[in-house]
Amino acid sequence: MSTINSGLAAGIVQTAYILVAALFIMGLKRMSSPSTARGGILWAGMGMVIATLVTYLLGDFNLNLALVIVATAIGGGFAWWTGKRVAMTDMPQMIALYNGMGGGAAAAIAAVELYRGPTESPVFGSLAVLGGLIGAVSFSGSGIAFGKLQGLIKKSFRFGGQQFVNMLILAIAVILGVLLATGINTSAPVVTGFFVLALVLGVTMTLPIGGADMPVVISLYNALTGLAVAFEGFVLQNAAMIIAGMVVGSAGTLLTQLMAKAMNRSLGNVLFSGFGDTAGAATGTVSGSMKSIEASDAGVMMAYAQKVIIVPGYGMAVGQAQHKVWELAQLLQNNSVTVKFAIHPVAGRMPGHMNVLLAEAGVPYDIISDLEEINAEFETADVALIIGANDVVNPVARNDKSSPIYGMPILNADKAKNVIVIKRGQGQGFSGIENALFFLDNTRMLYGDAQGAVNQLIQAVKSSG
Amino acid sequence: MNGVIAIYIFMLAAFTGYEVISRVPVILHTPLMSGSNFVHGIVLVGAMVALFNAHGLLELSIGFVGVILAAGNAVGGYVVTERMLEMFKSSNKKAPAGGHH
Numbered sequence: 001m002s003t004i005n006s007g008l009a010a011g012i013v014q015t016a017y018i019l020v021a022a023l024f025i026m027g028l029k030r031m032s033s034p035s036t037a038r039g040g041i042l043w044a045g046m047g048m049v050i051a052t053l054v055t056y057l058l059g060d061f062n063l064n065l066a067l068v069i070v071a072t073a074i075g076g077g078f079a080w081w082t083g084k085r086v087a088m089t090d091m092p093q094m095i096a097l098y099n100g101m102g103g104g105a106a107a108a109i110a111a112v113e114l115y116r117g118p119t120e121s122p123v124f125g126s127l128a129v130l131g132g133l134i135g136a137v138s139f140s141g142s143g144i145a146f147g148k149l150q151g152l153i154k155k156s157f158r159f160g161g162q163q164f165v166n167m168l169i170l171a172i173a174v175i176l177g178v179l180l181a182t183g184i185n186t187s188a189p190v191v192t193g194f195f196v197l198a199l200v201l202g203v204t205m206t207l208p209i210g211g212a213d214m215p216v217v218i219s220l221y222n223a224l225t226g227l228a229v230a231f232e233g234f235v236l237q238n239a240a241m242i243i244a245g246m247v248v249g250s251a252g253t254l255l256t257q258l259m260a261k262a263m264n265r266s267l268g269n270v271l272f273s274g275f276g277d278t279a280g281a282a283t284g285t286v287s288g289s290m291k292s293i294e295a296s297d298a299g300v301m302m303a304y305a306q307k308v309i310i311v312p313g314y315g316m317a318v319g320q321a322q323h324k325v326w327e328l329a330q331l332l333q334n335n336s337v338t339v340k341f342a343i344h345p346v347a348g349r350m351p352g353h354m355n356v357l358l359a360e361a362g363v364p365y366d367i368i369s370d371l372e373e374i375n376a377e378f379e380t381a382d383v384a385l386i387i388g389a390n391d392v393v394n395p396v397a398r399n400d401k402s403s404p405i406y407g408m409p410i411l412n413a414d415k416a417k418n419v420i421v422i423k424r425g426q427g428q429g430f431s432g433i434e435n436a437l438f439f440l441d442n443t444r445m446l447y448g449d450a451q452g453a454v455n456q457l458i459q460a461v462k463s464s465g
Numbered sequence: 466m467n468g469v470i471a472i473y474i475f476m477l478a479a480f481t482g483y484e485v486i487s488r489v490p491v492i493l494h495t496p497l498m499s500g501s502n503f504v505h506g507i508v509l510v511g512a513m514v515a516l517f518n519a520h521g522l523l524e525l526s527i528g529f530v531g532v533i534l535a536a537g538n539a540v541g542g543y544v545v546t547e548r549m550l551e552m553f554k555s556s557n558k559k560a561p562a563g564g565h566h
Binding site: 109 | 475478479481484487488489490491500501506510511513515516531532535537540541543548549551553
């Protein structure tokens, strides 16, 4: 059958997969520290190359082998081309896209098995069906998540009884799945119906979810794809797929929980209620007025400060201001000002996204602190500079029970001696909630786009020295 | 492999994933999600096997699409993760000379 003795080939492949699984796990482990993280992805990458190459031993010299080579080149080429070009700000949706492709591949494996006819046993059938369902949902759901973050889909579609419709689609898909898994009816129309329903479910589940919750959803679909891969791995009796898929399934689930917790949202809440529904509440509790400041005065204030804490938000990234912000920080450092960056877990579009954007500008990771490390330090800071961040510094989250963001951990920027907020205009944040920080006595508003305002600050610091 | 062994593998791999991730600092969450996204790109080997064993136009077509999608997952996941992690550096040591893309 095979290009070389098929028993020997299978033996080589099985042995190589053990090495591959080890490389994946050690690679993920190395990714747990900034200093070894780069090596981690290289190890995992090596594992993938080995896995792919040895798997070619299982093919014959026929049309199928040619198709595999062509398909690998098309998919790999597309991903290489897009992955090299994507801007760091657009990373979350690209992760969603590539993840969705993985889910689709798992569903495709299930589809090939199921169209072939009854599976070996109900156990194989059940796992093939389950992996197919999860993979297909992850595929279409991730596609919608990509569309939303990319700005292709602007609206959140909600209608009464949406949950009921979703449950109905799921129920019918499960019934068809049971027919397939048990071998009662494995005809092509049933298989087709099953996959169509699963794809529709991914769409209807994801459409109502607001943009702010998308990171949690992407993370969830990442975990689901892992599970789908593990289940299809069992169907194919492929240990590398089972191990790698399951590791991602559990790691992704943990990551999803961490993200949801950082946003003060439960997973159920994200999936079954739209964030937009609560917007507009709690606007009456904010009192006082916003006071503006000129860039020249703000620059002098920072140049003569002992310690400045910069709080960047997604607004900074949208304005592509991270390079200018790092230039400003270096100027201040030269004036012997201690500069630190404070990152909220959900700054940017997913946890850690802001760190990536700052790293891109060249900010070393050891002056970047997360919420728990930095919150006690705001009291000793002369200036907290807020650039394009809003909800994550809103003190309302601490004390206003009626606010939708009540209970969300925030950066204590309001505790700094002076707070300077760079903001485009007087509008509200992503969630549409009024920010009490902007109205405090020690807060000054510096109006302008992030890039321009930071540029003015740089000039001001330069001329003050 | 029989069912019981498979359940052991499922269980141990689940614990492994949980343990490995639980020590990751928040600053690496995005690259890590991307990295784990890359790891399930191993679905590529499954899609390859499915296409190797496919017969008839329907199976061949689905298998072909499956390999395209899986290769996209693996390659895309690797490229973006590597790009992100390449940028992380400490202020204590000099960055390796120049980006090159």
